[in-house]
Amino acid sequence: MPVTLIIIAITCVVSFAAFNNSRLLNDLIFWPPAIERQREYYRLVSYGLIHADFMHLLLNMLTLFFFARYVEQFYTHTLGMFGFALFYLGGLIVSILPTYFANRGNASYRSLGASGAVSAVLFAVILFQPWATVRLYFALPIPAIIYAVLYVGYSIYMDKRGEGNVNHSAHLWGAAYGVAFTLIVRPEMLSIFLAQLQRPHFMM
Template sequence: MTPVNLLLIAITVIVSWMAFNNRKLTDRLILWPPAVDRHRQYDRLITYGFLHADWPHLIFNMITLFFFGGQIEGLMVRLSGSYLTYPAFYLGALVISILPSYIKNQKNPNYLSLGASGAVSAVLFAFILLSPWTRIFVFFIPAPAILYAVFYVGYSIWMDKRGGDQVNHSAHLAGAAFGVLFMLAMQPSIFNHFLTELANPRFGLVG
């Protein structure tokens, strides 16, 4: 059972759905740097991750979280003996993944950001660290997780520099880095496990 992951999915779906037709709710929860900087609404560094731009954005993130988050939650419970570790990891990923964007746009009244992608990236890269050769489906195309990770990082760096697509690629990168570092901080031996797995390709399958 992975109750926390399922609860996070349920809360995100409900809040996003409510906000689709409630501009006031969106305006209060979205990451808007001046509200944090001037009005000390630090909760926005987390609440933005429970909003999404539209249904495809929400569904893609939640499907990814469903398939990988449960496995990471289960591992964290076994390693730490606590169900609090995974929610701390997820909420921490929301904060850390948005910090580069917040700092860069701290005085920018035109900057807005929403979506769980940074935290979902943390979950996904934590999984890839554990099982790099697992085949995952990316837009219905199977690919080894480690190859997807390389492409994901390269594409995110390129698009972050290029800009113009209204996607917060820096949050994806920061979230991915946080996921890897958090896992290694919890269990440093995972790095040796990763190297061993990398040297011995075994193609499993995750839907």
């Protein structure tokens, strides 16, 4: 999975550099006024290269590493060598657009991290293998489809509450994009997914 490893490497290098460089962090972070007034559209992507802290980076990159192999193989076969890169880039952009439109006039709003694109990857895998094992917090094994329901429910609840520093909207839109884009590319995946749901085979 060479493209995945390149994405992880670039994200780690840029994130580590930004940990100790506030100017770099401010230049890359998602900040609506910079996009609205200064046309810095690159921020719709660059925010995914930086993270709040090491744990934030580690969780996103570990999830990407363990799940992207299936998605990269699919998109390489379907769209060519750079198919997965296109999918991941789309996940970064699509997942943050609703946040941008909701906060165009909010100068105090900022967001960072690759969670939206990582959610897209994770939900594409769930579409491929709904009964695969997902380890909640890398410990508790649950079926992927159950994890998806819990993830969406929790994200909707927290997004409505509007508390904390997590962009739950990006998680939701990233997940929706991961499923929608995959079905657009291969519509037959829906019938395959539904057929798999009827044959539970959860393994610990």
